[in-house]
Amino acid sequence: MLAHNLLIREGFAWVGVSAQKLGVDATRKADPVRYAALSHPGDSFSYDIFSQAGNAVRKNAALMLSGLKPRTVLGIGESQSAERLVTYVDAVHPLAHVYDGFLVHSRLANGAPLSQSPQANISTPTATRFRNDLGVPVLLFETETDVVFSGLSDRQPDTSRFRLWEVAGSSHYDSYGLTIAASDTGDGQGAVLNLAATQNPTDIPIPGITCSQPINTGGTHWLLQAAVHWLNRWVTAGAAPPIAPRLKTLSPSPVEFARDADGNVLGGVRSPQVDAALATLGGTGNGGSSFCFLFGTTVPFSSTRVAALYPNHRTFVSRWVRSTQRDVSSGFLLAPDAAELNHSARASQIGKKH
Numbered sequence: 001m002l003a004h005n006l007l008i009r010e011g012f013a014w015v016g017v018s019a020q021k022l023g024v025d026a027t028r029k030a031d032p033v034r035y036a037a038l039s040h041p042g043d044s045f046s047y048d049i050f051s052q053a054g055n056a057v058r059k060n061a062a063l064m065l066s067g068l069k070p071r072t073v074l075g076i077g078e079s080q081s082a083e084r085l086v087t088y089v090d091a092v093h094p095l096a097h098v099y100d101g102f103l104v105h106s107r108l109a110n111g112a113p114l115s116q117s118p119q120a121n122i123s124t125p126t127a128t129r130f131r132n133d134l135g136v137p138v139l140l141f142e143t144e145t146d147v148v149f150s151g152l153s154d155r156q157p158d159t160s161r162f163r164l165w166e167v168a169g170s171s172h173y174d175s176y177g178l179t180i181a182a183s184d185t186g187d188g189q190g191a192v193l194n195l196a197a198t199q200n201p202t203d204i205p206i207p208g209i210t211c212s213q214p215i216n217t218g219g220t221h222w223l224l225q226a227a228v229h230w231l232n233r234w235v236t237a238g239a240a241p242p243i244a245p246r247l248k249t250l251s252p253s254p255v256e257f258a259r260d261a262d263g264n265v266l267g268g269v270r271s272p273q274v275d276a277a278l279a280t281l282g283g284t285g286n287g288g289s290s291f292c293f294l295f296g297t298t299v300p301f302s303s304t305r306v307a308a309l310y311p312n313h314r315t316f317v318s319r320w321v322r323s324t325q326r327d328v329s330s331g332f333l334l335a336p337d338a339a340e341l342n343h344s345a346r347a348s349q350i351g352k353k354h
Contacts, residue, residue, distance in 0.1 A: 001177050002078075002105075005186035006225035009336065010232070013065055017053040019046040019084070044115040046084055047092045050075070054098035072235050075099035076228075079106050079172065079294075087111035087124055089138060090131050101137040101235040103227060106172050109150040127153035130162055137234040139241060140164045141227045143220065144265060144283025145172035145294055147247055148255045158243050163230075165244045165332070167223055168265045169274035169281035171216035171296025178204050178295070181221070190221070191344035198278050199350075201298040211288035216296030218281045219271030222337040223327075229334055242331035244269045262301065269332045272323035272341055276316065278306060278350065306350065313351035320345040 007014050018024050024040040054073050061069045075098075077085035082104045089102050091114055111124035127150075130138050138161065142154060147166055158164060175197050176190070184190035194217060201214030230241035248258035248267035257265040263280035273281060280299040286292045301309070310316035321342050327333030333341075 001181040002221050003225045003228050004181065005184065005190075006228055006334070006337075009186065010229065012228075012232075013068060013070065015053070015057055015064065017050055019049040019053070020080075021046075042116070042118055043084075043112075044119040047088050047114075050084075050088060051092060051096045051098045058098075072100045072232065073098070074101050074103065074231060074235065076103040076105065080112075082107040083110065084112040086128055086130070087114055089134065090124075090128065093134060093136070094131075099136065101139075101231050103139050103141065103231050105141045105224065105227075106143055106146045107140065107150070107154060108146060109153040129156050132159060132161070134161060136161065137231060137240075138162050139227055139231045139234070141224060142166045143170035143172050143296075144168070144247065144257070145170075145296060146283075148284050152249065152252050152255055155246065160240065163241045163243065164246075165223070165227060165241075166247045166268040167218070167220060168247060168268040168270050169216075169218040169277075170220045170223075171218065171281075171283040172294035173291070174216040174218060174220055174296060175201065175204070175214075175298070176217070176221045178206065178215070186340075188340045188343045191340045192347055194219075194221075195278075195344045195348055198273065198281075198298060199300055201279075201300065204295070209288070209290045209292065211286050211292035211295060213286050213288075214298045215286065215292070216281055216283065217273070217279070217298045218296070219273040219341070222334075222341060223269055223271060223332055225337055226332055226334050230331065244332070262305070263299070270323070271327065271333075272320045272345070275323035275326075276320040276345070277301070277309075310351040313349075316348070316351040317342075317345045 020043050021040040024038050028035045028038050057064050057073055085104050086107055109127050111128040113123050115122040176194050180190050180193050198217040201217055203211055233239040245267050247265055250256045250258050259265055264274045264277055278301055282297045286295055286297050324338040324341050328335055328338050
């Protein structure tokens with residue numbers, strides 16, 4: 001959902017893998033006739049299922065990809081899947097050698113158990129780190145939420161085979177993913193809708209989920225697309241992604257971020273959403289039902305503050321465009337995505353007199 005425009009634009013094939021029992025059981029429930037033959041022996045087997053899926057893509061291209069033969073196979077996991085991917089990368093990849101590189105998106109401190117009920121429990125170390133002898137690239141993409149909940153234990157130094165990007169103004173999942181992504185065709189309207197949501201955020205339209213505050217409307221989608229692009233270049237051309245500054249912190253336990261005058265976090269991989277800000281964007285602090293604690297917050301600036309920052313439309317657009325240009329120059333934003341974001345700023349009414 002968060003990188004589909006890039007995948008289509010650059011010619012990727014995407015294959016979803018339900019490696020965990022929960023996913024397989026949900027699939028059978030959704031269509032019990034079609035998927036009656038599916039069974040899952042338990043999450044201890046999820047790692048081998050993931051290996052077999054990668055091998056199927058490589059060795060059965062005629063069946064899996066209608067004859068397209070993949071040059072590169074990348075392993076990607078987000079959230080709970082990211083925790084399992086941490087364990088896969090450290091414990092299984094050195095034996096299986098199925099994937100050419102990994103994007104781990106929004107992990108917390110530990111990896112998932114190597115084995116668990118109904119098999120014997122084998123847990124992973126507290127504050128699991130990626131080993132330094134993998135032989136393939138790993139890019140770790142972390143939001144403010146993940147950095148806080150991991151207590152900074154997700155951090156490790158960048159190397160020739162490892163990069164960590166921490167994104168300012170981001171949350172574990174956000175408004176774009178929940179309300180815009182499914183209908184975003186890459187025509188630029190996704191950015192227009194996201195900018196509008198930052199100015200007038202609303203609760204997410206999902207039955208049964210009501211958050212105490214409007215959820216995060218940061219620019220994670222566009223920055224994540226750059227991460228996928230770079231991982232592929234790293235694997236195929238040996239061009240390593242840029243090294244990113246870490247989010248600035250004042251305290252590690254509990255994690256306290258250094259913030260600007262408007263409350264946005266300093267440092268990290270930055271977007272125009274925080275450098276030409278219209279709201280305070282956070283990764284934690286939301287309450288309410290279900291997963292709201294993962295969705296972050298958006299607190300729009302007052303009209304007085306917006307007018308002080310951007311006395312006219314040209315000022316806003318200029319500051320926004322400077323931010324996207326810096327991101328493109330530093331490698332954290334791709335040119336087509338910068339153009340989309342810049343269009344949203346120019347099409348907005350911010351700074352215009354009514």
